[in-house]
Amino acid sequence: MAFNVQTFKTRATTAVVFVIIMLAGLLWNHWSFLILFSVVHFGCWVEYQKLIGLIDPEYQKITPIHKYGVMIAGWAFMLFMAGGGYTISNLPLHIIGKVLLLVSGVVLPIWLIFLTKDFSVKTLGYSLLGLLYISVSWGLMIGIRSTGLVAQGSHVFLDTGWIIPIILIASIWINDTMAYIVGSFIGKTPFSKISPKKTWEGTGGGALLCVAVVTLGGYYLFNIKDIATLIVISLIAAIVGTSGDLLESKLKRMAGVKDSGQLMPGHGGFLDRFDSLILATPFVWLYVILFSI
Template identity: 60%
Template sequence: MALNPVVFKTRALTALVFILVMACGLFIDQWSFFLLFTFIHFGCWTEYQKLVGIIDPDYKQIMGIHRYGVMLFGWGFMMWMTNDAYLVGNLQLSEIGWWLMLILAFTMPVAEIVLSRHLNLKNIGYSLSGLVYISLCWGLMMDLRSEGILIFGNLFTLDLGWVLPVVMIAAIWINDTMAYMVGSVIGKTPFSSISPKKTWEGTLGGAILAVATVTLLGYFAFGMTDYITLIVISASAAIAGTTGDLFESKLKRMAGVKDSGNIMPGHGGFLDRFDSLLFTTPVVWLYVKLFL
C-alpha cells in the first residue's frame, strides 16, 4: 500500500504534540501530572459514555446530573488519592476530593429520584463500571505518583514520583512497538478474534522483548538496581496492557466503531491511547502496596 503523505504528516504531527504534552505533564511537577491525568480522565469518560450509549441507546438518556456527576465523583477520587504534597492554600487536595465525593454521593441519587421519579439500575451499573474501569485506575495512578514524593519536614522535598508512571508508560510503548514489529515479520497465528491483527508470535515476542529492554535499560543505563520491580512492571505492561487493549477493542466492536474518539487525528481517542495503561496501573499498584 502506497504511503499517503497527507495522512503520514497528520499522524506525525499529532504524535509529536502528544509526546510533548505527555512529557510536560509527566516531568514538570506533581501538579502538571495531576492536570494531565485530569484531562485524560474526563476524555476517557466522555468516550466511554459515548460507546456505552451506542451499545445501549437507553444510556444516552441519562440526565446531566448523572452524566457529569459520575465524572466529577471519579475526579474527586483522584484528588482523594493524593498526599500532603498537593496543597491548595492551607487545604489538602485529598480533602477537597473527599468532600466532592461525599456531596455527589448524596445529591446524585436524590436528583435521579426527584427528576426522573425512578432509579434505572442498568444505567447506574454502566456508570459504576465506568468508575472501576476509568476513575479507579487513574486514582491509583495518582497514588503511585504521590508515593514517590518524599517530604522531609520543612527542609526539602524529594520528588521521584514520576519514575513508576514513566517506566509503566515506556514499557507499554516498547511492548506495543515490539509486538507490531515481530508480528509484521513472523506473525502467522491469530491471537484473538476481537483484534484480528494481533498474532501469538507478535504478542509473545513483544512481551519478551519489552521485559528484556526495560530491565536492561533500567539496570545498566539508569542505575535502577531493583531489577525485580523492572521485570514486574514490564511484564504487567505486556500482559495486563494487552488485556486492556483487547477489552477496549471489544467495546468498540460492540459499538461498531473504529476509534473511541478523534481527539488525536490518525491515532484515535483517549481510550485508544490509554487502554493498556488503564489495566496495567492496578496491577503495578497492587505490587507496590504488597511488596514495596
Template identity: 60%
Template sequence: MALNLATLKTRSLTAAIFVVVMLGGLLWSHWSFFILFTIIHFGCWKEYQQLIGKIDPDYLGITPFHKYGVRIAGWCIMLYFTNNAFNIGDFSLHAIGWWLGLICVFMLPIIELLFAGNIRLKNIWLSALGLLYISLSWGLMMDLRCFGMIKKGASTYVDFFGYALPCILIFSIWINDTMAYIVGSLIGKTPFSSISPKKTWEGTIGGAVLCVGVMALWGYLSEFLRVIDWMAIAAIAAIAGTAGDLLESKLKRMANVKDSGTLMPGHGGFLDRFDSLLIATPFVWLYVMIFMK
C-alpha cells in the same frame, strides 16, 4: 501512494505532539502530572459514555446531573489518592476529594430521584463500572506519583523521583506496543484474538519479551530501583496492557465504531491511547504496594 504518505505524515505529526505533551506533563512537576491526568480522566469519561450510549441506547436517557455528576465523582477519586502530597495553601486535594466525593454520593441519588423520569438500575451500574474502569485507575496512577514524594513535616512533601514509577509503567507500555507491532509485522502469522484480528501471538509474545528485556537493561544502567522491579512492572504492563487493549476493542466492536474518539487524527481518542494503561495501572499499583513498600 499520495494518500498513504499524507496519512503517514498526519499520524507522525500527531504522534510527535502526543509524546511531547505526555513527557511535559509527566516530567515537568507533580502539578503538571495532575493536570495531565485530569484532562485524560474527563476525556476518557466522555468517550466511555458515548460508547456505552451506542451499545445500550437506554444509557443516553440519563439526566445531565447523572452524566456530569459521575464524572466529577470520579475526579474526586483522583483527588483522594493525592494523599496530602498536593496542597494549595492550607487545602489539600486529598481533603477536597474526600468532602466533595461525599457530597456527590449523597446528592447525586437525590437529584436523580427528583429529576429523572425513569430511573434504570442498569444505567447506574454502567456508570459504576466507569468509575472502576477509569477513575479508580487514574486515582491509583496519582498514588504511584506520590510514591516518590518524601514527606517532610505534617503536610509538606519533597518531590524525589515521584515521576519514576508512572514513567516506568508508561514507557513499558509504549515499548511493548512498538515491539509487538514490529515483531508482528515481520513474523506474525497466528491470530491472537478475533476481537483484534491484527494482533498475532508472535507479535504479542515477542513484544512482551523485548519489553521486559529493554526495561531490565534500562534498570540495570540507571541503578534506580531493583532490576527485578523494572522487569516485573514491564511484564505486568505487557500482559495487563494487552488485556486492556482487547477490552477497549471489544467495547468499540459492540458500539460498532472504529475509534473511541477524535483526539488524535489517525490514532483515535483518549480511550484508544490509554486503554492499555487503564488496566495495567491497578495491577502495577498492587505490585508496588505488596513488594516495594
C-alpha cells in the same frame, strides 16, 4: 496499501505533539501530572459514555446531572488519592477530594433514585462500571505518583514519584512497538477475534522483548537497581496492558466504531491511547503498595 505522504505527515505530527504534551505533564512536576491525568480522566469519560450510548441507546437518555455527576465523583476520587505534596493554602487536596467524594456519593444517588423520573438500574450500572474502569485506575495512578513525594506543608523536599509511572508508560509503549515489529515479521497465528491484527507470535515476542528492554535499559542506562520492580512492571504492561487493549477493542466493536474519539488525527481518542494503561495501573499500584513501600 500505498504509502500516503499526507497521512504519514498527519500521524507523525500529531504523535510528536502528543509525546511533547505527555512528557511535559509527566515530568514537569506533580501538579502538571495531576492536571494531565485530570484531562485524560474527563476525556476517557466522554468517550466511554459515547460508546455505551451506541451499545445501549437507553444510556443516551441519562440526565446531565447523571452524565456529569459521575465524572465529578470519579475526579473526586483522584483528588482523594493525592498525597501530602498536593496542598492548596495549607489545605491538603485529599481532604477536598474526600469532601467532594462524600457529597457526590450521597447527592448523586439520591437525585437519580428519588428525583429522576427516568431512573434505571441498568444505566446506573453502566456508570458504576465506568467509575471502576476509568476513575479508579486514574485515582490509583495519582496514588502511585504520590508515593514518591516527601513534603512538609506545601513544600516538596523530595520527588521520586514520577519514576514508577514513567517505567509503566515506557513499558506499555515498548511492548506495543515490539509486538508490532515481531508480528509484522513472523506473525501468523491470530491471537484473538476481537483484534484480528494481533498474533500469538507478535504478542509473545513483544512481551519478552519488553521485559528485556525495560530491565536492561533501566538497569544500565538509568541506573535503576531494583531489577524485580523493572521485571514486574514490564510483565504487567505486557500481559495486563494487552488485555486492556482487547477490552477497549471489544467495546468499540460492540459500538460499531473504529476509534473511540478524535483526540489525535490518525491515532484515535483518549481510550485508544490509554486503554492499556487504564487496566495495567491498578496492578502496578497493588505491587507498589504491597512490595515497594
